[in-house]
Amino acid sequence: MKSQEVRSKFLEFFESKSHKIVPSAPMVLKDDPTLMFTNAGMVQFKEYFLGNSKASASRLTDSQKCLRVSGKHNDLEEVGMDTYHHTMFEMLGNWSFGDPDNSSVGYFKKEAINWAWELLTEVFKIAPEDLYVSVFEGSKEDKLGLDTEALELWKAIVPEERIVYGDKKDNFWEMGEQGPCGPCSEIHIDIRSKAEKAKKPGKELVNEDHPQVVEIWNLVFMQYNRKAEGSLVDLPAKHIDTGMGFERLCMVLQGKQSNYDTDVFTPLITELEKITKNTYGKSEKTDIAIRVIADHVRAVAFSIAEGQLPSNTGAGYVIRRILRRAIRYGFTFLDTKEAFIYKLVSVLSEQMGGAFPELKSQKNLCENVIKEEEQSFLRTLEQGLVLLENIIAETNNKTVSGKKAFELYDTFGFPIDLTALILRERGFDLDEKEFETQLKEQKDRSRAATQVTAGDWEEVNPLKQEAFIGYDHLEAEVNIA
Ligand code: ATP
Ligand code: MG
Ligand code: MG
Ligand code: MG
Numbered sequence: 001m002k003s004q005e006v007r008s009k010f011l012e013f014f015e016s017k018s019h020k021i022v023p024s025a026p027m028v029l030k031d032d033p034t035l036m037f038t039n040a041g042m043v044q045f046k047e048y049f050l051g052n053s054k055a056s057a058s059r060l061t062d063s064q065k066c067l068r069v070s071g072k073h074n075d076l077e078e079v080g081m082d083t084y085h086h087t088m089f090e091m092l093g094n095w096s097f098g099d100p101d102n103s104s105v106g107y108f109k110k111e112a113i114n115w116a117w118e119l120l121t122e123v124f125k126i127a128p129e130d131l132y133v134s135v136f137e138g139s140k141e142d143k144l145g146l147d148t149e150a151l152e153l154w155k156a157i158v159p160e161e162r163i164v165y166g167d168k169k170d171n172f173w174e175m176g177e178q179g180p181c182g183p184c185s186e187i188h189i190d191i192r193s194k195a196e197k198a199k200k201p202g203k204e205l206v207n208e209d210h211p212q213v214v215e216i217w218n219l220v221f222m223q224y225n226r227k228a229e230g231s232l233v234d235l236p237a238k239h240i241d242t243g244m245g246f247e248r249l250c251m252v253l254q255g256k257q258s259n260y261d262t263d264v265f266t267p268l269i270t271e272l273e274k275i276t277k278n279t280y281g282k283s284e285k286t287d288i289a290i291r292v293i294a295d296h297v298r299a300v301a302f303s304i305a306e307g308q309l310p311s312n313t314g315a316g317y318v319i320r321r322i323l324r325r326a327i328r329y330g331f332t333f334l335d336t337k338e339a340f341i342y343k344l345v346s347v348l349s350e351q352m353g354g355a356f357p358e359l360k361s362q363k364n365l366c367e368n369v370i371k372e373e374e375q376s377f378l379r380t381l382e383q384g385l386v387l388l389e390n391i392i393a394e395t396n397n398k399t400v401s402g403k404k405a406f407e408l409y410d411t412f413g414f415p416i417d418l419t420a421l422i423l424r425e426r427g428f429d430l431d432e433k434e435f436e437t438q439l440k441e442q443k444d445r446s447r448a449a450t451q452v453t454a455g456d457w458e459e460v461n462p463l464k465q466e467a468f469i470g471y472d473h474l475e476a477e478v479n480i481a
Contacts, residue, residue, distance in 0.1 A: 003254075003262060004354065007092070026065075037315065042175065048239070058098075058106050063092050063355065064092075064243075066088065066090070068086075080291040084251070086298070100236035103237075107240060109150050116187060116242065124252075128158070130189050135163060135165055135171065144183070162203065164207065181222070185221075188215045191251075191252060191257065218243050247264050268294040271343070272293060288329070293329055297345070298348060299322050300323045304370070305356075305460065324414075331378070341370055399430065400429070400431065402433060402438060406439065409439075
């Protein structure tokens with residue numbers, strides 16, 4: 001099943017259960033002081049959960065662009081090292097918004113659980129015996145008990161040997177340090193070979209970060225709000241918030257062992273192989289680099305297409321860091337000495353522009369900005385790497401000074417996480433505290449000099465909300481304002 005079809009089937013399934021299909025909200029947030037990027041499907045619906053405003057319909061479904069590179073949900077270090085965490089990914093979701101004035105509006109655990117099971121096993125035809133589900137065991141700290149309601153519902157569908165209990169870390173979903181939250185039930189899949197399955201039950205590998213026993217869907221039962229001081233209060237109504245990793249689902253349905261082997265990534269990887277004259281699957285080091293670049297170009301292109309350009313502050317700096325990380329992976333492991341990442345944009349736009357038309361309309365902007373960033377960083381990258389080698393040679397105690405890392409940042413444009421990553425590859429630590437001190441001193445100096453900084457937002461033509469007519473048809477029929 002092609003990825004396009006996977007996305008449509010999900011949305012159509014929930015449409016058949018009276019959900020309205022809505023477009024993804026932006027991935028880069030402009031007005032939320034608590035969050036820089038959308039990190040889950042629920043972010044755009046936060047106000048509905050809190051009861052501050054009402055949704056246009058009580059049931060919605062969508063595929064949300066997410067980015068997990070900062071704050072509570074930060075997967076940057078995993079990306080490329082494993083085969084199932086991305087920086088930017090799509091989260092398929094179905095939503096039910098309760099109404100405090102009318103308790104009959106909306107659905108809760110029963111429907112969410114039964115429909116998830118129906119979709120996976122009857123529509124997508126995943127073998128039920130490969131699926132494991134988890135239930136919140138409770139948390140003393142929050143004075144919450146076992147989620148018996150979810151447990152009973154699952155027991156009616158799944159034998160107990162495939163039900164796992166999870167603590168607050170795995171089975172209590174929170175958007176950030178504060179905000180809407182609630183217990184959740186996750187669905188995991190075991191895609192190991194028969195022989196491997198016989199050796200060890202999948203149950204023991206759920207929650208173990210095993211690359212072939214992975215979480216695919218999280219059903220969150222939203223009913224609390226975490227206050228800034230840490231306590232939980234009941235939300236005015238109960239809601240359903242689910243999130244399924246689109247790329248992981250594609251991996252399962254396409255019978256692959258890695259998200260990067262699905263048609264979401266193979267066009268990018270094939271193009272990368274062509275441009276850089278490397279072959280994917282030959283060595284672990286080049287494979288990691290190829291995965292990182294195929295992943296990072298998506299994060300960067302989606303961000304630029306929304307108007308968030310790489311820059312030196314805030315979200316723009318996060319995007320710059322991601323791109324520079326990709327450039328260095330290419331330079332060191334794929335031997336790319338010239339700009340090349342921008343060449344992937346056209347493949348990405350071709351492949352995903354149907355579902356996300358901003359990738360088509362802003363293709364040239366994405367290419368130009370990425371190319372310029374690449375050229376500018378490549379000018380200093382080589383010298384910076386030489387300096388870093390010298391620093392490593394001079395370091396006796398395995399911890400590199402933050403002052404030296406600051407010099408790399410200031411003179412050669414090495415973001416701190418990049419320096420830390422390279423040092424890690426070489427078995428060294430970094431004194432990040434000292435780096436922070438240096439950075440702060442520099443900021444104080446430049447503040448004193450009242451420097452004017454240029455904005456990092458580009459006004460792109462936004463798609464008209466009312467023009468949204470579905471993820472399949474966008475390409476052909478939507479007029480760009
Ligand atoms: P994991 O435990 O694998 O890190 P999670 O529990 O952090 O996942 P949730 O916050 O529950 O993830 O998000 C809902 C779903 O989104 C997950 O079940 C998974 O399928 C998908 N997902 C989460 N993080 C990523 C990521 N970095 N890349 C791709 N898909 C992801
Ligand atoms: Mg995670
Ligand atoms: Mg998890
Ligand atoms: Mg989860």
